[in-house]
Amino acid sequence: MARCIGQNQIEIVPYECPTIKPITCANGKDPVLVYDYYHCCQQYECDCxxxxxxxxHYITFDGKYYSYQGNCTYYLMKEIRPTHNLEILIENVHCDPTEDVSCPRALIVNYGAQSIKLINFNLGGRPDLKAFKNEDEDNLRLPYFKDGVKVVSTGVNLVLEILRLNVVVKFGRTGFSINLPYEYFGGNTQGHCGTCSNNQDDDCRLRNGTVVENCGVMADDWLLEKDKGKTGCLPKRTPPQKTCKHNPDSVCELLKDSSGVFAACHSQISPDNFYTGCVFDGCYVHNRAVECTSLETYAAACAEIGICIDWRNHTKICASNCPLGKIYRSCGPADQPSCEDNPNDPVVNYTTEGCFCPEGQKLFSKESNICVKTCGCLDPTGTSREFNETFEYNCQTCVCNESTKTVTCKPKTCPPTALPRCMGPGYVLVNKTDPSDQCCNVHVCQCQSHACPDINMNCDVGFMPNISVPEGKCCPERTCEPKRVCVLNSVEYPPGSSVPGQKCENCFCSSNSSSGGLMEIKCEKQQCEKTCRKGFEYKKTNSDDCCGTCVQTQCVFVVNGTETLLKGETWSPPENKCESKTCVKNGETFTVTNKHIICPAFQESNCKNDTIQTAANGCCKICVEKEKACRLVNRTTPINHNGCQTELNMPSCEGSCDTFTKYSEAAAAMEHSCSCCKERRASNRTVTLACEDGTHVQFTYVHVEECGCGHTECTTPAALHVRRKRRFTLQ
Incomplete structure (x- = not known):
């Protein structure tokens, strides 16, 4: 490294590279060695x-898996800090009319001033892939290369490459992949594809920079601005829930088979997320071919690390369907060689599955999609012709001109022909190609349906018209053929249906043909069902009837799970004689009525000893009551308090107690002993009174629970007391 230390002096210092440290990629890919900013040292990075x-189904740049069913346009990838002027959008549409699920129909790649749309016009079937630029109506002629962007087609996939940034975008039947180098986009992406940071924890990033746990919430947030408020662009945060029956014959099972076609890739890339997505697709999309996209995406991921898997011939619904003249290859050059190749053109150095020219052949041109062994001319049918080859086309003699690399043709002359006479209805004279010389015409008699007479289509009941053309004739003729029905009184009856018959007969239309070609009507004597359920008897009430009916003769009810019959008697359960059931006949119906005995109030304290017994009904208790003894008596008593009132059953004490007067020698006077009948045990109770104004109030009263004789003071009138005193004194 050179360093300026001042006064026009430069110091050279060694630049030591740090030790290359191995790293693990969160997305499961192998790390790659890249040079640092000074292109001096290398380090491992995880491309996204x-x-x-x-x-x-999505697997983000950092390998996080989630599903999202939004059916609008969303940002797949957008730079957090505008650096390379790149953004990629996805356009989702409903791909199944009966389920609320969507599939990717198009990718939009905006790079610099270019906007290229990759679109599939046939979701779920053989791909119809086209590319458009800047919303032009006319699709791009592929391969396309301009301003550092190249687009090629393999028939199965479209591949877009941004050469300067080493960005590769693949778009196929219902799937896509986006490859970004970490050195250009590390930590600077957001959208449905996540953050490209080798850390799954920050993949669900909202527009405001907040990271949420649910990637469905994040996916809603990246709706294209112009689609906000658009019909159908509602949040799809929760994937549809449905219980799916496992299908062991599904192509999804190929992904998990440890000894199957994908086994070689299992140790490098886990198939779990692709299997989960495949099972989900099989549940929610009726077109089973959509399951193929999970296998296709997994195979593409394996191909990127050099494991090419020829898996399509292991399935029936995932066939490659390559056009005539091409063969399927699981790994082939995205930029296929052609007769027009220029060694100065950039080459897309990526492999992809697709339809390729057989070994030893190449494309006649990038646009022709025709494979040739040698380069020459293409005739108007698209067939390859060698230089100076002479051939016949469209009644012309043509030659492939080597100097111009074009086909030149001359017309061909035909001899005159005689006119034949046409016989029979429907035959007319027409001008037709001569079978012996396809370039010349002859006049022949030809059958034409518009020259045929009208046909009467009426047939008898049970027969239908059949129109056919007899051998050797031109016009169709009608015949009436029997239907597979029975006919009775001009009414058709299909086999197995009931047909009206004689009295006490069951008739039906059989599957056997009769002599007239119609189905045969068979009749059987009506069989009467004489077995009746419990409580019913089979009786024939009218001699004119074919069969009798089950008539009820007894009541039927269930006791402890067992049906019991009852007629003309009363039944009570042994453990409860207060309940009883009686069978009552009402017209022709027997009905069980329930009876419940309500016993009168019974106070055991009012009974003489050893007189309590059960009444004749087996339910209530009775006894010999004490004569005039103090006892508890129930009476209905009205309660009126401040205009609010009710009635209740209020017990009271009634009866006599021992009271006496006798002379006492010890006291030399009359001795009085008094007792009264009163409550021995009572409690306060509260009732609700209804008032005249519609309101209710609470009222508390004394409720007597037990009565008995209690001692009290005796009172004697004064006169009687004096008189007695005098009498006693006299004595």
């Missing part, structure tokens, strides 16, 4: 490749 295929 973005791939997209199917409906559609």
């Amino acid at each position: 490749e973005c791939e997209g295929w199917g409906d559609p």
Whole structure:
């Protein structure tokens, strides 16, 4: 290195290269050795490749896989800091009429002042690939080379190369790949393809620089500005969800077969993402050929590292379909050799799959797409002709001129012919090419349908007209052929259908032909079904009827999973005599009615000892009550409080208790003992009262729960007390 140290003095210092350190590429590719800025030292870098295929699936520059179904135009790659004036857009469209999925229809590469659109006009089928420049209506003539941009076609793919930047863009049936060198674009890309930073964590970068986890959110954000608000350009953040049945015969299984056609590439490039995308496509796109794009994209990735796989002959739906005169190769030169090659023209040094000329042949011209062994002329049919070769074309004698490399022709003269007479309907005299000399015409009698008479198309019921031309005749004739139907009273019946018959007969149209050519009607005596389900009996109520019916005679109900019959009696479950079922006949129908016995209020404390027993109904309890004893009595009592009221069942205490008066010698006086019937146990309860104005209020009352005799003071009128005192005193 030279360094200026002042006063016009230069110091030469050694420039030591750092140790070359191995690196691992996040996208799984092999790192490449590149020179540094001074082209002195080398270091490893990871070039960036973005791939997209199917409906559609993406692998970003750094190898992150995701799916996105937007059907508008989006930025695949856009520079964060404008440096090389390059951006690439993708145009997605719906590729299946029954599913909400999309496929890439076109790529738009904007570089400098050029805008080149690579488009496929036949999604899911044999590719119809064309290139357009700056929105021109006329497609580019390929190969195209201008201002450092070259575009060539292999029949299966279009390849665009920006020579100065070593950028290669491939676009095929429903997929694409973009190769960018890290030295020019490292850390300076954004869009659907990610950041080209050898780090998957920052691939989902929004326009404002924010990194999100969901690449679907990122993909929505890179919608082309002019498509915002466009019908159908709605967020597609969540891929459609659908349960797919695994198809073991799918071509997707070729990707995972450890001993199959792709096995040689498994150790270098994992097929997992391509397999996931392939299964997704098979689920959501009815055209099974879309699955081929996953295999095609994986094979292309393997070819880039030198592993060429001839996989298409292992499938039926992924055939190459090369045109006549060309052969399929999994790895061939993107820029195919031709008779017009100029050694000074730049060459696209990339391989791709496609349709190529057989060994020992090359293209007549870049535009002709015709393979020739030797260079000469092309006749008007596109057939290769050697210099000075003479041939006949379009009734002309032609020659390939070596000096001009063009074909010159002279017309051919024909002899006169006689006119024949035409016999029979439909034959007319026409001028036709002479079979013995294709360059001359002769007059012949020819059959022409417009000269034939009209045909009556009417046939009897059960027959259909058949129009055919007898051998040796010109005009068609009608015959009436029987249909595969039965006919009864001018009505057609297809085989297997019911046909009206005699009483108590079942008739149907069979598959056997009758003597008249129609299907035979067969009848059988009607078989009566006499087996009835439980609770029903087979009865024939009318002698004129062919069959009887099942008539209900008993009620049927289920007890513990078992059907039980009931008629003219009452049934109760053993564990609950308060419930009962009775069979009731209503017209011709037997119905089970349920009965529930509600017992009167029963207070055990009101019973005499050992008198409690079950009533005759087996449900309620009864006893011999104590006579006039203090007991609990239930009564319906109205409650009225401030105009709000209700009725409730309020217990109370009623009955007599022991009360007596007797003379006591110890006290020398009458001894009184009084007791009253009152509550022994009670509790406060709250009820809701309805008011006249429609409102409700809460009211608390004392609810008696148990009654008994309680001691109380005896009171005696004063006069009686004096009188008794006097009497006792007198005594």
